[in-house]
Each structure stands twice: as structure tokens, then as C-alpha cells.
Amino acid sequence: MTNIDWKNLPFGYFKTDYNVRCYYRNGKWGEVEVSSSEYITMHMAATCLHYGQEAFGGVKAFRGSDGKIRVFRWMENAKRMQRSAEGIMMAVPPVELFGEMIFKAIKLNEKYVPPYGYGASLYLRPLLIGTGAEVGVKPADEYLFMVFVGPVGPYFKEGFKPVNFQIISDYDRAAPFGTGHIKVGGNYAASLKALIRGKNEGFPSVIFRNSADRRYIDEAGPANFFGIKGNSYITPDSPSILPSITNLSLRQLAKDIGLNVELRSVAVDELDSFEEAGACGTAAVITPIGKIVDRDTGKVVEYSKDGKAGPISTKLYNKLKGIQEGTEEDIHNWNTVVE
Numbered sequence: 001m002t003n004i005d006w007k008n009l010p011f012g013y014f015k016t017d018y019n020v021r022c023y024y025r026n027g028k029w030g031e032v033e034v035s036s037s038e039y040i041t042m043h044m045a046a047t048c049l050h051y052g053q054e055a056f057g058g059v060k061a062f063r064g065s066d067g068k069i070r071v072f073r074w075m076e077n078a079k080r081m082q083r084s085a086e087g088i089m090m091a092v093p094p095v096e097l098f099g100e101m102i103f104k105a106i107k108l109n110e111k112y113v114p115p116y117g118y119g120a121s122l123y124l125r126p127l128l129i130g131t132g133a134e135v136g137v138k139p140a141d142e143y144l145f146m147v148f149v150g151p152v153g154p155y156f157k158e159g160f161k162p163v164n165f166q167i168i169s170d171y172d173r174a175a176p177f178g179t180g181h182i183k184v185g186g187n188y189a190a191s192l193k194a195l196i197r198g199k200n201e202g203f204p205s206v207i208f209r210n211s212a213d214r215r216y217i218d219e220a221g222p223a224n225f226f227g228i229k230g231n232s233y234i235t236p237d238s239p240s241i242l243p244s245i246t247n248l249s250l251r252q253l254a255k256d257i258g259l260n261v262e263l264r265s266v267a268v269d270e271l272d273s274f275e276e277a278g279a280c281g282t283a284a285v286i287t288p289i290g291k292i293v294d295r296d297t298g299k300v301v302e303y304s305k306d307g308k309a310g311p312i313s314t315k316l317y318n319k320l321k322g323i324q325e326g327t328e329e330d331i332h333n334w335n336t337v338v339e
């Protein structure tokens with residue numbers, strides 16, 4: 001048995017025993033290979049190193065109260081990986097290949113799936129990179145698709161407790177007709193200066209505005225934004241936001257509990273009309289927002305004064321967590337049990 005402190009796991013890299021790899025060469029995907037190396041050898045002119053041909057995903061597997069391992073909405077992740085690949089002209093991994101590789105990676109590393117009850121999960125990181133050598137700006141003719149996994153705890157160390165966010169207007173993570181809607185590494189490179197400055201100023205995350213006119217909210221660095229107003233779940237619609245699978249799920253759960261769902265532009269000026277706000281994503285789950293500070297004006301909007309999440313965010317969080325851990329009925333068939 002492994003000797004892991006499941007309760008205090010951070011969200012970070014954790015060495016496990018195996019990863020799974022598949023190369024695309026001569027116009028086709030090869031055999032799925034199992035590796036115990038943490039390293040990749042590649043040509044120094046690989047396009048991922050020069051021109052950003054890189055896309056990734058994030059999927060979680062949970063050990064349920066019944067001991068079974070459930071993978072949450074992996075097919076949606078596979079389809080988003082395909083859109084990301086297509087968006088930066090990479091070879092597109094078939095959904096079946098994505099499935100075969102994540103399940104193989106989970107089974108090979110089964111002892112690293114955290115037990116039920118620690119608020120931890122196994123995070124799967126599928127990764128697609130251009131490995132073919134090019135010096136001119138063009139897509140590679142060879143690719144590597146791989147999946148590594150590791151046990152993780154909450155993305156924000158507070159867990160399901162309100163976190164303070166900063167809203168900014170002097171950096172953009174993505175342009176309106178750029179790559180914000182797909183999960184490619186360049187978007188994260190573009191977000192780093194704002195994120196790290198935010199952290200240094202005391203904010204675990206920042207919220208980016210839309211880059212066209214900066215009047216609307218796009219999303220948080222690694223997560224979508226939502227607000228609760230009266231009986232409505234409101235979340236921004238924008239061409240430069242990553243369509244979050246967690247947000248897609250929360251919109252369904254919101255409907256299930258009788259809320260109205262609004263997917264539309266959300267003006268920065270509307271922030272102070274919400275009663276609750278949160279960030280959502282695979283890593284972030286639901287991270288309630290305590291307050292949002294506008295870095296330009298100093299204006300503060302406060303959603304939690306008592307250090308607790310609001311009632312609707314709590315209800316949605318419990319529903320989502322319950323489905324993922326098998327304590328709530330999976331009425332939408334979001335889970336795949338690992339056999």
C-alpha cells in the first residue's frame with residue numbers, strides 16, 4: 001500500500017507508476033504504449049517547443065462510498081480535446097483512443113486513487129503535442145498524445161470556502177477570435193503575469209474581462225465564473241471563454257433544482273447585483289468567491305461576510321460532489337465506472 005497523506009494533498013504534480021502514450025506518425029495513430037518514465041525525448045525543432053502546438057485536458061476520477069472508481073464526463077473532455085487539436089491544426093485523437101488511454105492510465109495507477117471521504121481525487125492530464133520538426137511556421141506531421149495521472153486535493157487550498165478574486169483590465173488571456181475557447185497552452189502563458197501579480201497582491205485568482213471592450217466578464221484564470229441572482233444561475237457567454245464541462249454540469253443541476261439558467265454577457269457593472277458568486281472547473285470544482293476587488297478602481301463587491309459559501313452554491317456543490325462520488329443518483333449518466 002502507498003503511504004500517502006490523502007487529507008493534505010495539494011493540487012500539484014505527484015509521481016505515480018505509469019503513464020500512457022501514443023504517437024501519430026505517417027498519417028496514423030500507433031499502438032498505445034505504457035511508460036514508467038516521467039520524461040519525453042523529442043526533436044529540438046518540435047513544433048510544441050516553438051509554435052505552441054500543445055493542448056491539454058483535465059479529467060477527474062473519484063473513489064465512491066461504495067469503493068467503485070467513477071470517471072466524470074470523460075467523453076465531453078475527449079470532444080474538447082478534439083476541438084483544441086483541430087483549432088491549432090494538430091492530429092485529432094479519436095474519442096475511443098482518448099477513452100482507452102485514460103482508463104488504462106487509471107487502472108495502472110489504481111493505488112493512487114484517493115479513498116472516499118478525503119475530498120481528494122485522481123486528476124488525469126491528457127496532453128497532445130506536436131513532435132515533428134519544423135522551422136517554418138506550419139503544423140507538425142508527428143504528434144504525441146499522452147495521459148499522466150496523480151492524486152490531488154483542492155485547487156485553492158481553502159477548499160469549499162470563499163476565496164477573494166481580483167478583476168483586472170491590463171492583461172488579456174485571449175482575443176475574441178483567438179484561442180480562448182480551446183484548451184491550448186498559449187492561453188495559460190498569456191495569463192501568467194496577471195495571475196502571479198494577483199497572487200503577490202493577495203488574490204488566489206484573477207478575473208479577466210472580455211478583451212474587445214473590457215466591459216464584460218470573461219472568466220477566471222483556470223475556471224469559469226457564475227453568479228446567483230434571485231432564482232437565477234448566470235454565467236458569461238463569450239467567444240474567448242473555455243466552455244467548462246463543470247459549468248455545463250452546474251447549468252443542468254441548477255435547472256434540476258428549479259433555478260433559471262442564463263448564459264449571456266455579464267457586465268462588470270452587474271457584479272454587485274449578485275447575491276453569490278463562484279468559479280467552477282474540474283480543478284476548482286466550485287470555489288465560492290468571498291469578494292471581488294477591482295484593481296483599477298479599488299471597488300469591492302462582497303459576497304460572503306461570514307467565511308461561508310452561499311446557500312445555492314452549497315446546494316450545487318453538494319449535488320455535483322454527490323454524483324461524482326456515487327452518493328447521489330447519476331440521473332444524467334455523467335459517470336463511467338472503471339471496470
Ligand code: PLP
Pocket residue numbers: 058219220221222223224242243244245246247280281282283
Ligand atoms: N476555464 C479555463 C481557462 C480552464 O483552464 C478550465 C479548466 O479546465 C476551466 C475553465 C474549467 O473547465 P472544466 O470544467 O471543463 O474543467
Ligand code: COI
Pocket residue numbers: 057058059222223281282283284
Ligand atoms: C482543470 O480544471 O482541469 C484545469 O485544467 C485548470 C488548471 C489546472 C489549468
